[in-house]
Amino acid sequence: MTNKNIYQEIKENDFYKVFLDEKADKSPIANMTISTQIHELSKGLETISFELKSQVREQHGALLSQATHAGRLDVALNTVSGDVERIQATAHRLKNQLDSQYSLIENQTRVLGNLHEVSHVLRSCGNLLNLTQKLKDTKDVLKQASIHFELEPLIEDSDLNKIDFIQEERAYVIGSRQKIKNLAQMQLVNGLKERNELQVTxxxxxxINFQTLDVSLDNLVTTFIAEIDQSLKECFSGTDISAFNSGAAQIDKLAPNNRSPGGGGGSSASSRGPGKAPLLTTTQNFRAKLWKSLHxxxxxxxxxxxEQIILLKKSLEEVNQLSRVSDSEISIEKKFWKSLEDLFRRSFxxxxxxxxxxLQEGLSKLLSSARGLQMRLGSAFVFDDGIFEPLEVGYLTKCAANMKACLTGVDLPSNETVDTFIRVASTELSAAMVDTNLANKVANVFNSCSKDFWSKMEAQIKLGTDSKQVVDIPNIPQTQNINLANILFYHSDSVKRMIWNLGENFCKSETAxxxxxxxxxxxxxxxAILQQLMDSMISTIGIILLSMHREPGLNSEKISTTGPSMYMKELQEFIYRAWNNHAVPFDDKVTTCKCxxxxxxxxxxxxxxxxxILRPLSLAGRNxxxxxxxxxxSALKTIAPNLAELGKPFRLLRAMSSLILQKPEELIEHSIEKESPVPSYVILFLLFGHGGMxxxxxxxxxxxxxERLIQWLEGHTSEREKLELISGALQRYRxxxxxxxxxxxxxxYPHLSSYFEKALQSLK
Structure with missing residues (x-):
């Protein structure tokens, strides 16, 4: 059995799993006795021991070889260990040598540093003493300032503050610096006041040498604004500040110890002191003083x-060419003007x-002074319109109240009402002319009041049948309309005369x-009043002209050709009578002329x-x-004296006097160009008049x-529509x-057809 098989056998055995894996099921050993468990464990250990011995026997040669190598390695490690100990001993010896040399160099460096510091202090003391002596020997303030520029780091050096033998010189330098600063501040104020550019520069x-330019300029601007603020307060308290010299207080305010109360002479101090009650008499007197002082x-x-700020800016730019000055310093005029505008906003x-x-009611006076200042300065400084906007509401309210008072309680304005209204409006516009924006707003107020005037007039205008008749003399409604129209014209003419009287510049302005x-x-x-009369006149004229179709004898050769026709006599009489009775009484000749x-x-x-469209016509009838x-x-000259100004209609009338006598062969030779005064449909209708029934x-x-044709021609001005009507007649004839x-x-017909085709081609 190989070691792999033993491993698998032990791993897969349910008994051994319990001891190899904590999560394994414990049930296989639950019913086993202790002795049985020991026996099984012993058996397993014997199996493992046997396997280990077998593997040792099998690998005996390799184990002996490894043991030999381990001995040799141990000998080598002992040798290396001895070498390391010798190296460590050498390193300790070198370290001790370096430490001793480093300590020596460190001590010498510390001594050298102390010597260097002492040398620097001595050198600084020498420079301080030399510059101080040079300062004492120099009388020129500008050169003294240059010396102070060099002395500044020495005086601020904390190490030199501990040196006793130079304290006297330090105190002298500090005192001299303060004296020069005070003197420079005074010279700046005096130079600006006297316009001495060299002194200011x-x-x-x-x-710049003292590195206090920004602070000094800010202080100067603050001083100026404070003085102006004080002057504003005195204006508002009713004090006539024009009696005082504002420039005299500048030096005092920069040198508080020398400042007198109120900034003026002793005689005026009591009247200008804080907490003093203003010497007021009447409102009119107070306002007179207020506007005099503000102006x-x-x-x-x-x-x-x-002027002083402009001079200061010029001097700064000159200095900037020689030395670098920050943008904030060069924009001194912007700082001053912004602070001034903020002061005015806050004060108002x-x-x-x-x-x-x-201030609201007299805004025009305030703006007059402001614009006068701008012009006096050549627009170098310009007030922001937003400064005065809070005051405009009250001023415009006053203007509106003054103008509306002329129309209040008046149901039917008259020429006298118009005169009063225009007189008040002229006064308000004249006062507001100092400022374009204000003048435009006053003009809008005037227009609003004029709308009220027109609304009152419109409510009185009579419209209807009685106001349209033109057969007889004007009746009561028409007479009233004529009077209303004449008052309206009088208002319009008065407004134009008012604009002209306000001056040539105002006539060309946006306000006008x-x-x-x-x-x-x-x-x-x-x-509108005239138009209803014109409509009635043209309606009557149309009826009279339609009667020419009933004019006797136009187809007879015995008719007289020396005088006008009966309808023409009636037309002449009507135009003359109606125009003189109903149009001539209107004073608005321009509108009447246009009508x-x-x-x-x-x-x-x-x-x-x-x-x-008249047919049939004889030659005598045509004449x-x-x-x-x-x-x-001749009849139309009553209503339009210069008929030539009518353009094409007049040329058409002139052309008809010859076209009415021309034969078809001559008519078709007439031009069809767009510039021609005679439309093509007129020629075609004339050609129909030469044809048979x-x-x-x-x-x-x-x-x-x-009558229907005339109405149709009046409502259809397109040449194409008229040609389509004629086309239908030709098609019917064919x-x-x-x-x-x-x-x-x-x-x-051939002439008609040919000319009709040309007319159609001209429309493409």
Whole structure:
């Protein structure tokens, strides 16, 4: 049995599994006695022992060989162990030698370091003494500042603070540095005040040497803002600060020990001291002082500060060309202006109620001073519009109240009402002209009030049958409409005169455009009143022109051709009477003229449309119609004096006076171009007029009356639709001719067909 078989036998035996595996089932040995278990275990051990002995016997040679090698290995290990011990002894000996040398070098290095520190301290002391002596011998402040720049690290050196023999020199340097700083601060203020650029530049160089430029400039801006804040408070308290010299307090504020109360002279100190009650008399007197002080503060005092900041910026840029200056230093003007704007925002927000009301109502004065300052500075500094926005609501409310007061309680405005309204609006717009944004908002307020005016007027306009009749003289509703239209025109004309009176610059401004654009609503009301009259006139004109189809003698050769037709006489009389009675009384001649031109164009269209469908006509009748064209020109000059400005309609009327006499052969030679004043359908209708009775006109073929055709032509302006109507008449004629088996067409038909095809081709 091989060792593998013994292993498998023991592993698979249920008895031995219990001892080999803790999780195995214990039941196989549960019923066995102790002796039996011992016997089985002994048997297994004997089997394993026998197997081990067998394997030893089988591997006896190999085991002896390994034992020999183990002996040799043990001898080698002993030899190596001796060598390691000798190496360790050598290493300990070398370590002791290195440690002694390292300790020696370490001690010498420490001594050398101490000597170096002493040498550095002595050298620093020597430099301090030399620079201090040089400082004492130098009288130029700028050179002294350069020396202090070198002395700064020496004075701040903590090691030198422990040296007794240089304490006197250190104290002298520290005292000299403070004196130069104070002197430089004073020279900066004086240089800015006196506009001495060289002095300011030198002072900046001193600050750079002391490395205090940022702090000094920030302090300067803070001082300026504090002074302006104090001036604002004095303005709001009713003090006339224009009597004081604000610049005199700058040096005092930078040198607190020398500052006098209130920053001014002794005579004014009591009136400007904190806690003093303002010397108020009346509200009007207080506001007069308020605006006088605010104007002086913004226009004069702020100008001085801004000029100083501009000079400071220029000096900084000059110094920057020689030495590096940070961006924050160069943007000193931005710091100052931002702080100033923040101050104004805060002051306007936190001021008392009566001051806020005064500022809101007088915003235009405030903006006038602000824009005046900007112009005086050449737009170097520009106020943000957001600063004054909180005040705009109150100002616009006041403007709206003043304007609406002119219309309050007035149901039917008159010219006097308009005069009062325009006078108030002119005052408000004139005051707001100082600022474009404010002027635009006031203009919108004016437009809103104008809408109320137009609403009142619109409510009084009469619409209906009584207001449309044009047969007789104007009745009461029409007279009232004319008066309303004239008041509307008076308002529009007054607004335009107001804009002109406000100056040429205002006429070209955006504000003027806003106001003028709003006038369209009033013009629309006038047009609505006129339009119902024009519609009534054109309706009557259409009826009169339709009567030409009943004009006697147009097919007779005995008719007189020297005067106008009866319908033309009636038309002339009606146009003259209706226009003079109902249109001339309107004062708005521009709108009336436009309505007259539109009326003339409609009259020409109706005349031409009726003229071209007249049949039958004799030569005398055609001559009479030619004269009617000339008489119509004369009649239309009443409503449109310059007929040539009508363009194509006028040229069409002129052309009809010759076309009515032309033969078919001449008519078809007429141009079909789009620029031609005579549409192709007019030529085709005229050609129908030269045909026989079997060649029916398009509306006759469609079983339409003359009136229906005229209405259809008015509602269908497309040339293609008109040609389609004519096409139906031609097709009907061809069908009738074929049914009658007639071999010849009407002599006009070939001309009609040919011209019709050309007209269709021109539309493609």
């Amino acid at each position: 030198n002072t900046i160089k001193i600050f 002086w503060l913004i226009y004069d005092e702020l100008y001085e500060y801004c 927000k936190e001021c008392s109620a009566h001051i806020s009301q005064a 455009e806003i106001v003028l654009k709003s006038l369209q609503q009033g013009e629309h009301l006038v047009q 007259g031109e539109q009326l003339a164009i409609r009259c020409i269209d109706l005349f031409v449309n009726n003229l071209v 009479r119609l030619k004269n009617d064209c000339i008489f119509l020109e 079997e060649l029916q006109s398009p509306h006759t073929a469609a079983n339409w009356s003359n 069908d009738i001719t074929r049914r009658k088996n007639t071999t010849q067409y009407d002599p006009v």
